[in-house]
Amino acid sequence: MTAATADNLDTGAVIEVLAGLLPDGAPLHEPDLGGNAWTYVKDCLDTGWVSSVGSYVDRFERMVESFTGAAHAVATVNGTAALHVALQLAGVRPGDEVIVPTLTFVATANAAAYQGAVPHFADSEPPTLGLDPRKLERYLETIAGPGADGPHNRGTGRRIGAVVCMHTFGHPVDLDPLVAVCQRFDLPLVEDAAESVGSTYKGRHTGTFGRLAILSFNGNKTITTGGGGAILTGDAELAAAARHLTTTAKAPHRWDSAHDQVGFNYRMPNLNAALGCAQMEQLPALLAAKRRLAEAYEHAFDGVAGVRFMVEPPFARSNYWLNAILLDPDRAADRDAVLAATNDAGIMTRPAWTPLHRLPMYRDCPRMDLGVAEDLYRRLVNIPSGPRLAPAADG
Numbered sequence: 291m292t293a294a295t296a297d298n299l300d301t302g303a304v305i306e307v308l309a310g311l312l313p314d315g316a317p318l319h320e321p322d323l324g325g326n327a328w329t330y331v332k333d334c335l336d337t338g339w340v341s342s343v344g345s346y347v348d349r350f351e352r353m354v355e356s357f358t359g360a361a362h363a364v365a366t367v368n369g370t371a372a373l374h375v376a377l378q379l380a381g382v383r384p385g386d387e388v389i390v391p392t393l394t395f396v397a398t399a400n401a402a403a404y405q406g407a408v409p410h411f412a413d414s415e416p417p418t419l420g421l422d423p424r425k426l427e428r429y430l431e432t433i434a435g436p437g438a439d440g441p442h443n444r445g446t447g448r449r450i451g452a453v454v455c456m457h458t459f460g461h462p463v464d465l466d467p468l469v470a471v472c473q474r475f476d477l478p479l480v481e482d483a484a485e486s487v488g489s490t491y492k493g494r495h496t497g498t499f500g501r502l503a504i505l506s507f508n509g510n511k512t513i514t515t516g517g518g519g520a521i522l523t524g525d526a527e528l529a530a531a532a533r534h535l536t537t538t539a540k541a542p543h544r545w546d547s548a549h550d551q552v553g554f555n556y557r558m559p560n561l562n563a564a565l566g567c568a569q570m571e572q573l574p575a576l577l578a579a580k581r582r583l584a585e586a587y588e589h590a591f592d593g594v595a596g597v598r599f600m601v602e603p604p605f606a607r608s609n610y611w612l613n614a615i616l617l618d619p620d621r622a623a624d625r626d627a628v629l630a631a632t633n634d635a636g637i638m639t640r641p642a643w644t645p646l647h648r649l650p651m652y653r654d655c656p657r658m659d660l661g662v663a664e665d666l667y668r669r670l671v672n673i674p675s676g677p678r679l680a681p682a683a684d685g
């Protein structure tokens with residue numbers, strides 16, 4: 291173990307904490323496919339109901355609705371497709387700008403681009419890592435002006451179609467002030483809740499605050515359907531439109547095959563939904579395990595100088611999807627040493643996503659000052675987070 295100096299973070303102490311809690315070769319996040327997974331998937335194979343029509347899709351949607359409290363859930367092939375359709379249903383049109391955080395997975399901005407819109411990047415705040423509602427409000431005060439069909443960016447002349455927030459690593463953004471800002475500027479809020487199934491804000495599930503929201507059930511998320519996602523909304527008409535758009539906009543008829551708009555083949559297959567039903571049954575236990583792991587991390591990192599474990603914001607209960615440590619501001623230069631030392635020691639870690647405004651396809655997009663997101667990116671390291679890494683309950 292190396293001794294801490296004024297100039298260098300004690301990477302040895304970080305490794306000691308991680309190695310003390312984790313097995314050798316701990317991955318960043320792996321699925322836990324227990325419970326009825328095998329039974330339900332086998333049932334699909336036995337009955338031949340493997341594709342987009344089948345009882346597990348309905349059952350999975352009802353389970354997602356009752357768990358999240360969303361009035362309507364529409365299951366999709368993945369979270370990115372769900373976000374694409376959610377933006378279209380929120381009214382985003384080609385040529386619009388869509389406010390998105392720069393510190394997010396690339397899918398958040400890609401979904402806007404699929405819709406022909408331009409991502410407009412917004413900054414984060416440290417307690418949540420997500421959109422800073424107060425900074426966004428001050429910014430909109432300077433750039434947004436009224437237009438015949440909604441607010442416009444006075445600088446670019448483009449309409450602003452929507453605000454997308456993202457609950458980073460499962461930590462909810464500060465939704466009350468964000469909802470208020472969106473109302474004040476007459477902008478629909480769409481929640482990219484891909485990472486936050488099981489996370490609540492003041493007792494209410496994330497994904498139930500925006501006009502629409504999406505979840506992801508990719509293999510690395512808290513629960514998985516192999517690949518999958520869902521659109522959530524409280525609006526019955528939007529839910530019906532989401533169902534229609536994601537099933538190729540087929541006009542209902544006993545035998546005619548006709549379509550009334552350009553739709554998408556985005557519905558979740560029954561085979562994936564079967565796995566999803568089993569995962570939904572497991573979700574409370576998985577969330578409890580992830581919380582135990584986070585608590586163990588919080589406690590263990592308490593004694594390590596120069597590093598802080600990212601805890602849930604005070605107004606929220608996080609699913610702790612992906613755990614993170616933040617190096618102190620004056621230790622940012624040591625991030626790559628921490629990444630190298632941990633990966634060398636067989637503990638999988640990685641930095642946050644490269645802020646999206648730095649990617650080649652989004653380099654020229656409009657943006658506010660992004661100083662906080664840039665700073666967080668430089669100091670953040672994700673650490674292993676799978677539910678199977680948790681210490682035993684009541685240990």
Ligand SMILES: *Cc1c(COP(=O)(O)O)cnc(C)c1O
Nearest residue numbers: 368369370395397398484506508
């Ligand atoms: C995982 C994820 C998505 C969607 O991912 P899919 O792999 O398409 O299900 C979207 N946004 C964020 C922030 C994500 O983490």
